[in-house]
Amino acid sequence: MNLLYWLDPWEFSPTVVLALLLPAILFVRGASKAKVSVARRVSFWFGLVALYVALHTRLDYFFEHEFFMHRAQHLVLHHLGPFFIALSYPGAALRAGIPFRWRQRFVRPALALPFVRKLLDVVMHPIVAVTLFVGLIYFWLMSPVHFVAMLDWRLYRVMNWSMVVDGLLFWWLVLDPRPAPPARLSPGKRVLVVIAAIPPQIILGAFIFFSPRELYPIYSICGRAFTWLSPMRDQQIGGLLLWIPGSMMSVIGALVALRHWMRLSARGRVRGERRAMPASPTQADVANTASSTVGSHR
Incomplete structure:
Protein backbone atom coordinates (compact mmCIF):
# COMPACT_ATOMS: atom_id res chain seq x y z
CA MET A 1 0.00 0.00 0.00
CA ASN A 2 1.23 3.48 -0.88
CA LEU A 3 -0.10 7.01 -0.53
CA LEU A 4 -2.00 6.82 -3.82
CA TYR A 5 -3.91 3.80 -2.50
CA TRP A 6 -5.22 5.82 0.45
CA LEU A 7 -6.05 8.84 -1.74
CA ASP A 8 -8.19 6.66 -3.99
CA PRO A 9 -11.85 7.36 -3.13
CA TRP A 10 -13.78 4.65 -1.30
CA GLU A 11 -16.88 5.79 -3.23
CA PHE A 12 -16.36 8.20 -6.12
CA SER A 13 -18.44 11.37 -5.85
CA PRO A 14 -18.52 13.91 -8.69
CA THR A 15 -20.16 16.37 -6.29
CA VAL A 16 -17.11 16.37 -4.02
CA VAL A 17 -14.71 16.66 -6.96
CA LEU A 18 -16.55 19.64 -8.48
CA ALA A 19 -17.17 21.35 -5.14
CA LEU A 20 -13.47 21.27 -4.25
CA LEU A 21 -12.06 21.71 -7.76
CA LEU A 22 -13.98 24.94 -8.45
CA PRO A 23 -12.56 26.98 -5.53
CA ALA A 24 -9.12 25.52 -6.27
CA ILE A 25 -9.25 26.81 -9.86
CA LEU A 26 -10.59 30.21 -8.80
CA PHE A 27 -7.91 30.55 -6.12
CA VAL A 28 -5.11 29.70 -8.57
CA ARG A 29 -6.47 32.25 -11.07
CA GLY A 30 -6.97 35.01 -8.52
CA ALA A 31 -4.09 34.54 -6.05
CA SER A 32 -1.57 36.42 -8.16
CA LYS A 33 -4.00 39.23 -8.99
CA ALA A 34 -5.02 39.69 -5.34
CA LYS A 35 -1.40 39.41 -4.12
CA VAL A 36 -2.01 36.62 -1.62
CA SER A 37 0.95 35.95 0.70
CA VAL A 38 2.70 32.58 0.89
CA ALA A 39 1.34 31.95 4.40
CA ARG A 40 -2.24 32.52 3.24
CA ARG A 41 -1.72 30.26 0.22
CA VAL A 42 -0.39 27.46 2.43
CA SER A 43 -3.33 27.89 4.80
CA PHE A 44 -5.87 27.72 1.98
CA TRP A 45 -4.39 24.63 0.33
CA PHE A 46 -3.99 22.85 3.67
CA GLY A 47 -7.66 23.43 4.47
CA LEU A 48 -8.85 22.36 1.02
CA VAL A 49 -6.72 19.21 0.98
CA ALA A 50 -7.94 18.36 4.50
CA LEU A 51 -11.54 18.53 3.26
CA TYR A 52 -10.69 16.27 0.32
CA VAL A 53 -9.03 13.69 2.56
CA ALA A 54 -12.03 13.67 4.92
CA LEU A 55 -14.59 13.43 2.11
CA HIS A 56 -13.14 11.51 -0.80
CA THR A 57 -10.44 8.99 0.12
CA ARG A 58 -10.30 5.37 1.19
CA LEU A 59 -10.43 6.59 4.78
CA ASP A 60 -14.17 7.02 4.29
CA TYR A 61 -14.56 3.28 4.94
CA PHE A 62 -13.13 3.74 8.42
CA PHE A 63 -15.24 6.86 8.97
CA GLU A 64 -18.32 4.71 8.36
CA HIS A 65 -17.25 1.79 10.56
CA GLU A 66 -15.74 3.33 13.69
CA PHE A 67 -17.30 6.02 15.86
CA PHE A 68 -14.01 7.66 16.83
CA MET A 69 -12.98 7.79 13.16
CA HIS A 70 -16.30 9.41 12.35
CA ARG A 71 -15.63 12.04 15.01
CA ALA A 72 -12.16 12.61 13.55
CA GLN A 73 -13.77 13.10 10.12
CA HIS A 74 -16.19 15.72 11.46
CA LEU A 75 -13.40 17.42 13.38
CA VAL A 76 -11.74 17.99 10.01
CA LEU A 77 -14.96 18.89 8.15
CA HIS A 78 -16.36 21.25 10.77
CA HIS A 79 -13.25 22.64 12.43
CA LEU A 80 -9.84 22.06 10.87
CA GLY A 81 -10.51 22.39 7.13
CA PRO A 82 -12.88 25.38 7.26
CA PHE A 83 -10.69 27.03 9.92
CA PHE A 84 -7.60 27.10 7.70
CA ILE A 85 -9.58 28.14 4.62
CA ALA A 86 -11.12 31.06 6.53
CA LEU A 87 -7.73 31.87 8.08
CA SER A 88 -6.32 32.40 4.57
CA TYR A 89 -9.03 35.03 3.97
CA PRO A 90 -9.45 33.90 0.33
CA GLY A 91 -12.40 36.13 -0.59
CA ALA A 92 -10.39 38.60 -2.66
CA ALA A 93 -8.53 35.82 -4.50
CA LEU A 94 -11.70 33.85 -5.25
CA ARG A 95 -13.41 37.01 -6.48
CA ALA A 96 -10.45 37.89 -8.69
CA GLY A 97 -10.46 34.35 -10.09
CA ILE A 98 -13.96 34.82 -11.52
CA PRO A 99 -13.95 36.45 -14.99
CA PHE A 100 -15.03 40.07 -14.78
CA ARG A 101 -18.00 39.58 -17.10
CA TRP A 102 -19.27 36.71 -14.98
CA ARG A 103 -18.97 38.82 -11.85
CA GLN A 104 -20.94 41.63 -13.46
CA ARG A 105 -23.59 39.40 -15.01
CA PHE A 106 -24.10 36.63 -12.45
CA VAL A 107 -22.30 37.05 -9.10
CA ARG A 108 -23.24 40.63 -8.21
CA PRO A 109 -26.93 40.32 -9.19
CA ALA A 110 -27.18 37.05 -7.25
CA LEU A 111 -25.65 38.57 -4.11
CA ALA A 112 -27.92 41.60 -4.45
CA LEU A 113 -31.10 39.52 -4.37
CA PRO A 114 -33.19 40.36 -1.25
CA PHE A 115 -33.59 36.67 -0.41
CA VAL A 116 -29.84 36.05 -0.50
CA ARG A 117 -29.06 39.16 1.56
CA LYS A 118 -31.72 38.25 4.13
CA LEU A 119 -30.49 34.67 4.35
CA LEU A 120 -26.90 35.81 4.95
CA ASP A 121 -28.08 38.28 7.58
CA VAL A 122 -29.85 35.45 9.41
CA VAL A 123 -27.14 32.78 9.29
CA MET A 124 -24.42 35.34 10.07
CA HIS A 125 -26.24 36.68 13.13
CA PRO A 126 -24.02 35.87 16.15
CA ILE A 127 -26.71 33.99 18.09
CA VAL A 128 -27.79 32.00 15.03
CA ALA A 129 -24.15 31.29 14.09
CA VAL A 130 -23.33 29.82 17.51
CA THR A 131 -26.61 27.88 17.64
CA LEU A 132 -26.02 26.34 14.21
CA PHE A 133 -22.36 25.58 14.90
CA VAL A 134 -23.08 23.71 18.12
CA GLY A 135 -26.61 22.59 17.27
CA LEU A 136 -25.54 20.63 14.18
CA ILE A 137 -23.06 18.65 16.28
CA TYR A 138 -25.78 17.80 18.81
CA PHE A 139 -28.34 17.01 16.10
CA TRP A 140 -26.22 14.56 14.14
CA LEU A 141 -25.04 12.87 17.36
CA MET A 142 -28.58 12.15 18.60
CA SER A 143 -28.66 8.35 18.68
CA PRO A 144 -31.77 7.84 16.46
CA VAL A 145 -30.65 10.47 13.93
CA HIS A 146 -27.10 9.14 13.82
CA PHE A 147 -28.38 5.59 13.34
CA VAL A 148 -30.38 6.54 10.23
CA ALA A 149 -27.66 8.86 8.86
CA MET A 150 -25.08 6.08 8.90
CA LEU A 151 -27.44 3.71 7.06
CA ASP A 152 -28.73 6.05 4.33
CA TRP A 153 -25.92 7.19 2.03
CA ARG A 154 -27.90 10.26 0.95
CA LEU A 155 -28.45 11.43 4.51
CA TYR A 156 -24.83 10.57 5.28
CA ARG A 157 -23.66 13.00 2.59
CA VAL A 158 -26.13 15.67 3.75
CA MET A 159 -24.68 15.30 7.24
CA ASN A 160 -21.11 15.70 6.04
CA TRP A 161 -21.82 18.64 3.75
CA SER A 162 -23.87 20.42 6.40
CA MET A 163 -20.81 20.31 8.65
CA VAL A 164 -18.57 21.70 5.90
CA VAL A 165 -20.90 24.56 4.94
CA ASP A 166 -21.65 25.52 8.53
CA GLY A 167 -17.95 25.35 9.45
CA LEU A 168 -17.04 27.67 6.57
CA LEU A 169 -19.76 30.19 7.52
CA PHE A 170 -18.84 30.15 11.20
CA TRP A 171 -15.06 30.47 10.84
CA TRP A 172 -15.44 33.03 8.04
CA LEU A 173 -17.50 35.14 10.45
CA VAL A 174 -15.13 34.69 13.40
CA LEU A 175 -11.75 34.98 11.63
CA ASP A 176 -12.59 38.01 9.48
CA PRO A 177 -9.53 40.30 9.91
CA ARG A 178 -11.31 43.49 8.84
CA PRO A 179 -12.89 46.14 11.05
CA ALA A 180 -16.67 46.42 11.26
CA PRO A 181 -17.90 47.54 8.82
CA PRO A 182 -17.20 45.99 6.30
CA ALA A 183 -17.00 42.92 8.57
CA ARG A 184 -20.35 41.79 9.92
CA LEU A 185 -19.26 41.67 13.57
CA SER A 186 -17.05 43.91 15.64
CA PRO A 187 -13.75 42.37 16.77
CA GLY A 188 -14.97 41.99 20.36
CA LYS A 189 -18.14 40.15 19.31
CA ARG A 190 -16.10 37.74 17.20
CA VAL A 191 -14.14 36.71 20.28
CA LEU A 192 -17.34 36.27 22.32
CA VAL A 193 -19.03 34.22 19.59
CA VAL A 194 -16.28 31.62 19.39
CA ILE A 195 -15.92 31.45 23.19
CA ALA A 196 -19.67 30.80 23.48
CA ALA A 197 -19.26 27.67 21.33
CA ILE A 198 -16.75 26.04 23.71
CA PRO A 199 -18.87 24.94 26.76
CA PRO A 200 -21.53 23.02 24.77
CA GLN A 201 -18.83 21.02 22.99
CA ILE A 202 -17.17 20.16 26.29
CA ILE A 203 -20.50 19.09 27.82
CA LEU A 204 -21.43 16.83 24.90
CA GLY A 205 -17.96 15.31 24.66
CA ALA A 206 -17.91 14.60 28.41
CA PHE A 207 -21.42 13.08 28.24
CA ILE A 208 -20.37 10.68 25.47
CA PHE A 209 -17.11 9.81 27.24
CA PHE A 210 -18.71 9.07 30.62
CA SER A 211 -21.83 7.37 29.29
CA PRO A 212 -22.16 3.88 30.87
CA ARG A 213 -23.90 2.39 27.81
CA GLU A 214 -23.30 2.15 24.11
CA LEU A 215 -24.93 5.15 22.47
CA TYR A 216 -24.22 4.27 18.83
CA PRO A 217 -24.85 0.55 18.22
CA ILE A 218 -24.95 1.07 14.45
CA TYR A 219 -21.20 0.47 14.29
CA SER A 220 -21.56 -2.91 16.01
CA GLY A 246 -12.82 20.25 19.21
CA SER A 247 -12.79 22.67 22.13
CA MET A 248 -9.12 23.50 21.58
CA MET A 249 -9.84 24.50 17.98
CA SER A 250 -12.39 26.98 19.33
CA VAL A 251 -9.83 28.28 21.82
CA ILE A 252 -7.33 28.79 18.99
CA GLY A 253 -10.04 30.55 17.00
CA ALA A 254 -10.70 32.87 19.94
CA LEU A 255 -6.98 33.68 20.16
CA VAL A 256 -6.81 34.49 16.45
CA ALA A 257 -9.91 36.70 16.74
CA LEU A 258 -8.34 38.39 19.78
CA ARG A 259 -5.15 39.00 17.80
CA HIS A 260 -7.16 40.68 15.03
CA TRP A 261 -8.88 42.81 17.67
CA MET A 262 -5.57 43.94 19.16
CA ARG A 263 -4.11 44.67 15.70
CA LEU A 264 -7.11 46.76 14.67
CA SER A 265 -7.12 48.54 18.02
CA ALA A 266 -3.43 49.43 17.71
CA ARG A 267 -4.15 50.96 14.31
CA GLY A 268 -7.17 52.88 15.60
CA ARG A 269 -9.56 51.01 13.32
CA VAL A 270 -11.99 49.81 15.98
CA ARG A 271 -15.21 51.78 15.55
CA GLY A 272 -15.64 52.94 19.17
CA GLU A 273 -12.00 53.91 19.45
CA ARG A 274 -12.16 55.92 16.22
CA ARG A 275 -14.86 58.07 17.78
CA ALA A 276 -12.90 58.54 20.97
CA MET A 277 -9.67 59.52 19.23
CA PRO A 278 -8.95 63.28 19.38
CA ALA A 279 -9.22 65.07 16.06
CA SER A 280 -5.95 66.13 14.47
CA PRO A 281 -5.34 69.93 14.61
CA THR A 282 -6.20 71.85 11.48
CA GLN A 283 -4.00 74.53 9.90
CA ALA A 284 -6.28 77.23 11.34
CA ASP A 285 -5.82 75.83 14.85
CA VAL A 286 -2.06 75.83 14.41
CA ALA A 287 -2.08 79.42 13.14
CA ASN A 288 -4.27 80.60 16.03
CA THR A 289 -1.99 78.92 18.53
CA ALA A 290 1.09 80.52 16.99
CA SER A 291 -0.53 83.97 17.03
CA SER A 292 -1.48 83.58 20.67
CA THR A 293 2.05 82.55 21.56
CA VAL A 294 3.59 85.54 19.75
CA GLY A 295 1.11 87.91 21.37
CA SER A 296 1.89 86.65 24.83
CA HIS A 297 5.63 87.19 24.28
CA ARG A 298 5.00 90.82 23.27
Whole structure:
Protein backbone atom coordinates (compact mmCIF):
# COMPACT_ATOMS: atom_id res chain seq x y z
CA MET A 1 0.00 0.00 0.00
CA ASN A 2 1.23 3.48 -0.88
CA LEU A 3 -0.10 7.01 -0.53
CA LEU A 4 -2.00 6.82 -3.82
CA TYR A 5 -3.91 3.80 -2.50
CA TRP A 6 -5.22 5.82 0.45
CA LEU A 7 -6.05 8.84 -1.74
CA ASP A 8 -8.19 6.66 -3.99
CA PRO A 9 -11.85 7.36 -3.13
CA TRP A 10 -13.78 4.65 -1.30
CA GLU A 11 -16.88 5.79 -3.23
CA PHE A 12 -16.36 8.20 -6.12
CA SER A 13 -18.44 11.37 -5.85
CA PRO A 14 -18.52 13.91 -8.69
CA THR A 15 -20.16 16.37 -6.29
CA VAL A 16 -17.11 16.37 -4.02
CA VAL A 17 -14.71 16.66 -6.96
CA LEU A 18 -16.55 19.64 -8.48
CA ALA A 19 -17.17 21.35 -5.14
CA LEU A 20 -13.47 21.27 -4.25
CA LEU A 21 -12.06 21.71 -7.76
CA LEU A 22 -13.98 24.94 -8.45
CA PRO A 23 -12.56 26.98 -5.53
CA ALA A 24 -9.12 25.52 -6.27
CA ILE A 25 -9.25 26.81 -9.86
CA LEU A 26 -10.59 30.21 -8.80
CA PHE A 27 -7.91 30.55 -6.12
CA VAL A 28 -5.11 29.70 -8.57
CA ARG A 29 -6.47 32.25 -11.07
CA GLY A 30 -6.97 35.01 -8.52
CA ALA A 31 -4.09 34.54 -6.05
CA SER A 32 -1.57 36.42 -8.16
CA LYS A 33 -4.00 39.23 -8.99
CA ALA A 34 -5.02 39.69 -5.34
CA LYS A 35 -1.40 39.41 -4.12
CA VAL A 36 -2.01 36.62 -1.62
CA SER A 37 0.95 35.95 0.70
CA VAL A 38 2.70 32.58 0.89
CA ALA A 39 1.34 31.95 4.40
CA ARG A 40 -2.24 32.52 3.24
CA ARG A 41 -1.72 30.26 0.22
CA VAL A 42 -0.39 27.46 2.43
CA SER A 43 -3.33 27.89 4.80
CA PHE A 44 -5.87 27.72 1.98
CA TRP A 45 -4.39 24.63 0.33
CA PHE A 46 -3.99 22.85 3.67
CA GLY A 47 -7.66 23.43 4.47
CA LEU A 48 -8.85 22.36 1.02
CA VAL A 49 -6.72 19.21 0.98
CA ALA A 50 -7.94 18.36 4.50
CA LEU A 51 -11.54 18.53 3.26
CA TYR A 52 -10.69 16.27 0.32
CA VAL A 53 -9.03 13.69 2.56
CA ALA A 54 -12.03 13.67 4.92
CA LEU A 55 -14.59 13.43 2.11
CA HIS A 56 -13.14 11.51 -0.80
CA THR A 57 -10.44 8.99 0.12
CA ARG A 58 -10.30 5.37 1.19
CA LEU A 59 -10.43 6.59 4.78
CA ASP A 60 -14.17 7.02 4.29
CA TYR A 61 -14.56 3.28 4.94
CA PHE A 62 -13.13 3.74 8.42
CA PHE A 63 -15.24 6.86 8.97
CA GLU A 64 -18.32 4.71 8.36
CA HIS A 65 -17.25 1.79 10.56
CA GLU A 66 -15.74 3.33 13.69
CA PHE A 67 -17.30 6.02 15.86
CA PHE A 68 -14.01 7.66 16.83
CA MET A 69 -12.98 7.79 13.16
CA HIS A 70 -16.30 9.41 12.35
CA ARG A 71 -15.63 12.04 15.01
CA ALA A 72 -12.16 12.61 13.55
CA GLN A 73 -13.77 13.10 10.12
CA HIS A 74 -16.19 15.72 11.46
CA LEU A 75 -13.40 17.42 13.38
CA VAL A 76 -11.74 17.99 10.01
CA LEU A 77 -14.96 18.89 8.15
CA HIS A 78 -16.36 21.25 10.77
CA HIS A 79 -13.25 22.64 12.43
CA LEU A 80 -9.84 22.06 10.87
CA GLY A 81 -10.51 22.39 7.13
CA PRO A 82 -12.88 25.38 7.26
CA PHE A 83 -10.69 27.03 9.92
CA PHE A 84 -7.60 27.10 7.70
CA ILE A 85 -9.58 28.14 4.62
CA ALA A 86 -11.12 31.06 6.53
CA LEU A 87 -7.73 31.87 8.08
CA SER A 88 -6.32 32.40 4.57
CA TYR A 89 -9.03 35.03 3.97
CA PRO A 90 -9.45 33.90 0.33
CA GLY A 91 -12.40 36.13 -0.59
CA ALA A 92 -10.39 38.60 -2.66
CA ALA A 93 -8.53 35.82 -4.50
CA LEU A 94 -11.70 33.85 -5.25
CA ARG A 95 -13.41 37.01 -6.48
CA ALA A 96 -10.45 37.89 -8.69
CA GLY A 97 -10.46 34.35 -10.09
CA ILE A 98 -13.96 34.82 -11.52
CA PRO A 99 -13.95 36.45 -14.99
CA PHE A 100 -15.03 40.07 -14.78
CA ARG A 101 -18.00 39.58 -17.10
CA TRP A 102 -19.27 36.71 -14.98
CA ARG A 103 -18.97 38.82 -11.85
CA GLN A 104 -20.94 41.63 -13.46
CA ARG A 105 -23.59 39.40 -15.01
CA PHE A 106 -24.10 36.63 -12.45
CA VAL A 107 -22.30 37.05 -9.10
CA ARG A 108 -23.24 40.63 -8.21
CA PRO A 109 -26.93 40.32 -9.19
CA ALA A 110 -27.18 37.05 -7.25
CA LEU A 111 -25.65 38.57 -4.11
CA ALA A 112 -27.92 41.60 -4.45
CA LEU A 113 -31.10 39.52 -4.37
CA PRO A 114 -33.19 40.36 -1.25
CA PHE A 115 -33.59 36.67 -0.41
CA VAL A 116 -29.84 36.05 -0.50
CA ARG A 117 -29.06 39.16 1.56
CA LYS A 118 -31.72 38.25 4.13
CA LEU A 119 -30.49 34.67 4.35
CA LEU A 120 -26.90 35.81 4.95
CA ASP A 121 -28.08 38.28 7.58
CA VAL A 122 -29.85 35.45 9.41
CA VAL A 123 -27.14 32.78 9.29
CA MET A 124 -24.42 35.34 10.07
CA HIS A 125 -26.24 36.68 13.13
CA PRO A 126 -24.02 35.87 16.15
CA ILE A 127 -26.71 33.99 18.09
CA VAL A 128 -27.79 32.00 15.03
CA ALA A 129 -24.15 31.29 14.09
CA VAL A 130 -23.33 29.82 17.51
CA THR A 131 -26.61 27.88 17.64
CA LEU A 132 -26.02 26.34 14.21
CA PHE A 133 -22.36 25.58 14.90
CA VAL A 134 -23.08 23.71 18.12
CA GLY A 135 -26.61 22.59 17.27
CA LEU A 136 -25.54 20.63 14.18
CA ILE A 137 -23.06 18.65 16.28
CA TYR A 138 -25.78 17.80 18.81
CA PHE A 139 -28.34 17.01 16.10
CA TRP A 140 -26.22 14.56 14.14
CA LEU A 141 -25.04 12.87 17.36
CA MET A 142 -28.58 12.15 18.60
CA SER A 143 -28.66 8.35 18.68
CA PRO A 144 -31.77 7.84 16.46
CA VAL A 145 -30.65 10.47 13.93
CA HIS A 146 -27.10 9.14 13.82
CA PHE A 147 -28.38 5.59 13.34
CA VAL A 148 -30.38 6.54 10.23
CA ALA A 149 -27.66 8.86 8.86
CA MET A 150 -25.08 6.08 8.90
CA LEU A 151 -27.44 3.71 7.06
CA ASP A 152 -28.73 6.05 4.33
CA TRP A 153 -25.92 7.19 2.03
CA ARG A 154 -27.90 10.26 0.95
CA LEU A 155 -28.45 11.43 4.51
CA TYR A 156 -24.83 10.57 5.28
CA ARG A 157 -23.66 13.00 2.59
CA VAL A 158 -26.13 15.67 3.75
CA MET A 159 -24.68 15.30 7.24
CA ASN A 160 -21.11 15.70 6.04
CA TRP A 161 -21.82 18.64 3.75
CA SER A 162 -23.87 20.42 6.40
CA MET A 163 -20.81 20.31 8.65
CA VAL A 164 -18.57 21.70 5.90
CA VAL A 165 -20.90 24.56 4.94
CA ASP A 166 -21.65 25.52 8.53
CA GLY A 167 -17.95 25.35 9.45
CA LEU A 168 -17.04 27.67 6.57
CA LEU A 169 -19.76 30.19 7.52
CA PHE A 170 -18.84 30.15 11.20
CA TRP A 171 -15.06 30.47 10.84
CA TRP A 172 -15.44 33.03 8.04
CA LEU A 173 -17.50 35.14 10.45
CA VAL A 174 -15.13 34.69 13.40
CA LEU A 175 -11.75 34.98 11.63
CA ASP A 176 -12.59 38.01 9.48
CA PRO A 177 -9.53 40.30 9.91
CA ARG A 178 -11.31 43.49 8.84
CA PRO A 179 -12.89 46.14 11.05
CA ALA A 180 -16.67 46.42 11.26
CA PRO A 181 -17.90 47.54 8.82
CA PRO A 182 -17.20 45.99 6.30
CA ALA A 183 -17.00 42.92 8.57
CA ARG A 184 -20.35 41.79 9.92
CA LEU A 185 -19.26 41.67 13.57
CA SER A 186 -17.05 43.91 15.64
CA PRO A 187 -13.75 42.37 16.77
CA GLY A 188 -14.97 41.99 20.36
CA LYS A 189 -18.14 40.15 19.31
CA ARG A 190 -16.10 37.74 17.20
CA VAL A 191 -14.14 36.71 20.28
CA LEU A 192 -17.34 36.27 22.32
CA VAL A 193 -19.03 34.22 19.59
CA VAL A 194 -16.28 31.62 19.39
CA ILE A 195 -15.92 31.45 23.19
CA ALA A 196 -19.67 30.80 23.48
CA ALA A 197 -19.26 27.67 21.33
CA ILE A 198 -16.75 26.04 23.71
CA PRO A 199 -18.87 24.94 26.76
CA PRO A 200 -21.53 23.02 24.77
CA GLN A 201 -18.83 21.02 22.99
CA ILE A 202 -17.17 20.16 26.29
CA ILE A 203 -20.50 19.09 27.82
CA LEU A 204 -21.43 16.83 24.90
CA GLY A 205 -17.96 15.31 24.66
CA ALA A 206 -17.91 14.60 28.41
CA PHE A 207 -21.42 13.08 28.24
CA ILE A 208 -20.37 10.68 25.47
CA PHE A 209 -17.11 9.81 27.24
CA PHE A 210 -18.71 9.07 30.62
CA SER A 211 -21.83 7.37 29.29
CA PRO A 212 -22.16 3.88 30.87
CA ARG A 213 -23.90 2.39 27.81
CA GLU A 214 -23.30 2.15 24.11
CA LEU A 215 -24.93 5.15 22.47
CA TYR A 216 -24.22 4.27 18.83
CA PRO A 217 -24.85 0.55 18.22
CA ILE A 218 -24.95 1.07 14.45
CA TYR A 219 -21.20 0.47 14.29
CA SER A 220 -21.56 -2.91 16.01
CA ILE A 221 -24.46 -3.87 13.76
CA CYS A 222 -22.70 -2.98 10.50
CA GLY A 223 -19.31 -4.31 11.58
CA ARG A 224 -16.35 -2.45 12.98
CA ALA A 225 -13.15 -1.71 11.09
CA PHE A 226 -11.02 -2.33 14.19
CA THR A 227 -12.25 -5.54 15.80
CA TRP A 228 -9.66 -5.26 18.58
CA LEU A 229 -11.29 -2.06 19.86
CA SER A 230 -14.28 -2.52 22.17
CA PRO A 231 -17.45 -0.50 21.47
CA MET A 232 -17.19 1.41 24.75
CA ARG A 233 -13.54 2.30 24.20
CA ASP A 234 -14.35 3.42 20.66
CA GLN A 235 -17.12 5.63 22.06
CA GLN A 236 -14.84 7.07 24.74
CA ILE A 237 -12.17 8.03 22.21
CA GLY A 238 -14.84 9.67 20.06
CA GLY A 239 -16.09 11.64 23.06
CA LEU A 240 -12.55 12.77 23.84
CA LEU A 241 -12.08 13.98 20.25
CA LEU A 242 -15.14 16.19 20.60
CA TRP A 243 -14.24 17.24 24.14
CA ILE A 244 -10.56 18.18 23.80
CA PRO A 245 -9.44 18.78 20.17
CA GLY A 246 -12.82 20.25 19.21
CA SER A 247 -12.79 22.67 22.13
CA MET A 248 -9.12 23.50 21.58
CA MET A 249 -9.84 24.50 17.98
CA SER A 250 -12.39 26.98 19.33
CA VAL A 251 -9.83 28.28 21.82
CA ILE A 252 -7.33 28.79 18.99
CA GLY A 253 -10.04 30.55 17.00
CA ALA A 254 -10.70 32.87 19.94
CA LEU A 255 -6.98 33.68 20.16
CA VAL A 256 -6.81 34.49 16.45
CA ALA A 257 -9.91 36.70 16.74
CA LEU A 258 -8.34 38.39 19.78
CA ARG A 259 -5.15 39.00 17.80
CA HIS A 260 -7.16 40.68 15.03
CA TRP A 261 -8.88 42.81 17.67
CA MET A 262 -5.57 43.94 19.16
CA ARG A 263 -4.11 44.67 15.70
CA LEU A 264 -7.11 46.76 14.67
CA SER A 265 -7.12 48.54 18.02
CA ALA A 266 -3.43 49.43 17.71
CA ARG A 267 -4.15 50.96 14.31
CA GLY A 268 -7.17 52.88 15.60
CA ARG A 269 -9.56 51.01 13.32
CA VAL A 270 -11.99 49.81 15.98
CA ARG A 271 -15.21 51.78 15.55
CA GLY A 272 -15.64 52.94 19.17
CA GLU A 273 -12.00 53.91 19.45
CA ARG A 274 -12.16 55.92 16.22
CA ARG A 275 -14.86 58.07 17.78
CA ALA A 276 -12.90 58.54 20.97
CA MET A 277 -9.67 59.52 19.23
CA PRO A 278 -8.95 63.28 19.38
CA ALA A 279 -9.22 65.07 16.06
CA SER A 280 -5.95 66.13 14.47
CA PRO A 281 -5.34 69.93 14.61
CA THR A 282 -6.20 71.85 11.48
CA GLN A 283 -4.00 74.53 9.90
CA ALA A 284 -6.28 77.23 11.34
CA ASP A 285 -5.82 75.83 14.85
CA VAL A 286 -2.06 75.83 14.41
CA ALA A 287 -2.08 79.42 13.14
CA ASN A 288 -4.27 80.60 16.03
CA THR A 289 -1.99 78.92 18.53
CA ALA A 290 1.09 80.52 16.99
CA SER A 291 -0.53 83.97 17.03
CA SER A 292 -1.48 83.58 20.67
CA THR A 293 2.05 82.55 21.56
CA VAL A 294 3.59 85.54 19.75
CA GLY A 295 1.11 87.91 21.37
CA SER A 296 1.89 86.65 24.83
CA HIS A 297 5.63 87.19 24.28
CA ARG A 298 5.00 90.82 23.27
